[in-house]
Amino acid sequence: MGTRQRILDTSLAMFNHHGSANITSLDIAAELEISPGNLYYHFKGKEEIINQLSKECELAVGTLLARVDLEAISESEYWVFLLSLLRVCLHYRFLFLDLQTVAPPQGNRGAQRLMKQLHSFTAHSLEALEEKALLQVKGEQREQLADNLFLLGLSWLCFDSGDSDDKAVERGAQRLISLVNPHLTRQLNLAGTDQ
Amino acid sequence: MGTRQRILDTSLAMFNHHGSANITSLDIAAELEISPGNLYYHFKGKEEIINQLSKECELAVGTLLARVDLEAISESEYWVFLLSLLRVCLHYRFLFLDLQTVAPPQGNRGAQRLMKQLHSFTAHSLEALEEKALLQVKGEQREQLADNLFLLGLSWLCFDSGDSDDKAVERGAQRLISLVNPHLTRQLNLAGTDQ
Amino acid sequence: MGTRQRILDTSLAMFNHHGSANITSLDIAAELEISPGNLYYHFKGKEEIINQLSKECELAVGTLLARVDLEAISESEYWVFLLSLLRVCLHYRFLFLDLQTVAPPQGNRGAQRLMKQLHSFTAHSLEALEEKALLQVKGEQREQLADNLFLLGLSWLCFDSGDSDDKAVERGAQRLISLVNPHLTRQLNLAGTDQ
Amino acid sequence: MGTRQRILDTSLAMFNHHGSANITSLDIAAELEISPGNLYYHFKGKEEIINQLSKECELAVGTLLARVDLEAISESEYWVFLLSLLRVCLHYRFLFLDLQTVAPPQGNRGAQRLMKQLHSFTAHSLEALEEKALLQVKGEQREQLADNLFLLGLSWLCFDSGDSDDKAVERGAQRLISLVNPHLTRQLNLAGTDQ
């Protein structure tokens, strides 16, 4: 694997683990056992690394969102999709943490766009469910539910730092489903949701 | 107002606004228009300021929790209490953000204790509601609901940095209530929830 | 006892114990439980305290040296005198340590004068002994012996930080005598030297 | 010469000349005309520089002591050895001064070990001389003589900061020999001791 990619991978791991603010460019170089000069050969600095990771995440999320057709999707497909989406967010979780701590000026724009995308996607999901008469929530309450789903989706990233990522992703999905459940006209038939 | 208190107030405001990691001790001194030496006369460093704010928050939350009797409380009293609790958390919101970013070793113990308190309080609240037959959720799902309430309570702090604190607090409370609502046997009669 | 004197006493004790370089003016004020302002009311700063202590020491040594008549003194009187002299040096021992560490520009002049006095006094003592035909050392060797006595007198200050000052003073005197002994025509009959 | 070595050399010179307490890390950087950052690139701080110098000194002294066989050594060899030993101590003289001023907790352990080594070596030297029937001193007095030699050896470091190091070393050795001389059964035949 090329050095550039190794820098990205290692940075991501370290940022996720310790918070991007607590990792210096020298930390990354040391972990990779490369010289700081080499790091700067590949990236202008820590910020550019973060921006790149942010773009990767945007791309991954964007691809997922673009592929999904909320009108046509089956329930089991939706479950798979949700897991994928959460997995991506978990993979780049430090971005979401940064959003809350790093002020907008420096705070990278990409992550903010991402958030808006995810937020509006959440709202659309609920609308789609309602159009299929699967969900029964009134206008304002639906917005609130969307907000809640979105917030919970994010905050779960920060706290469920459990065992394996796969398990964490499943738990996260369950958690989100449990928020929607009470408002459904019938229980969703989601693969993996065996409650 | 004494300089010590002004330092605490200004620090809190700056920490809440920009994240504690992005504020240096000199920033605080500059904002207060005092010399760095003076800042260090009152506090050994940024960390001691944070610890003090953490203690204040713990005290405020502890006092609120100690005063409330979940068995005997009326619905309107609960509403008032919930608003107070959220107001305190909002006031010291940077502490909750720090928790997610700053590693446990340095990360102040106080805020971690606080979180556990709030988490277990959330669980107890639901238990109390169920004993009064107001709530109907099975064991595991109740835990999940408690988790959700807790997580949402925290994450709301980070994102709803809207207009006035009072409005934000009301919105936060509504948000939490909306999570519980679907599981109630009858609608709570909470003062202020007139929507 | 007046504050001024208490400052001198406490400073001396702290300087002797920790080295003057490691004691700040705030340390002294704290130890005395007075305010830094009060300290500066009595002395312009740490340096003035040191200068004053240095003067005291010079005075005490000067008085001792002035009183002694090397030609007429008896052996037992000499012993008493030597003990007194060493006691004074021990009492102000930090001055002698400072001499070695603090460069001449800042290094206080007083202590340097003191050293010269003591050095030449040592030489004179040996001359006196020789005139009485008690000592038998040739010119150059006598100078060297004087140097040795002087150096040992000082360095003993730094290392014999044993139990009580009185014991230390006796040990110091013994140590010096043992240097002279081999060159004496007959053993000195010094009170206290019962070995 | 590498920067690291230049830092060590310059630091040693400055420490010896002004006392380690009076030299700041910036002083060293300024003298070398390097940036403070560069200094810290090579050493974590002043303390690490001192520790390194201390190790060097320990090593040099240790090597000398290990090579010498007190039983078998000839007198002229001993003289050479003694000069070497004193030269090393003079070269690192600031270490011995620090010992007296800097409290044990921070005061570096290495220099303390060194002192003990030198002290016990002094005692062993005298024992060896006695076994060869060259020296005639009773038990307790021998200990005192050893102490005196040791103390004088150290304090000479502090005061004989004369012209060239070579001259100073010779004077120091002479000074030590003159302490032992009176107790010898016959004059030592030391190369260079032409008295």
Add this chain to the structure above:
DNA sequence: AATGAATGAGACTTCATTCAT
């Protein structure tokens, strides 16, 4: 591509000293 020494700005902290009360 890669190295690693070097830079310099700025953060953190200490302390001698002043000054209004």
Add this chain to the structure above:
DNA sequence: CATGAATGAAGTCTCATTCAT
């Protein structure tokens, strides 16, 4: 006499970044 808050210069140290090789 005494207080203690306040100052500011200076010391210690970190880190993002550059650059010659």
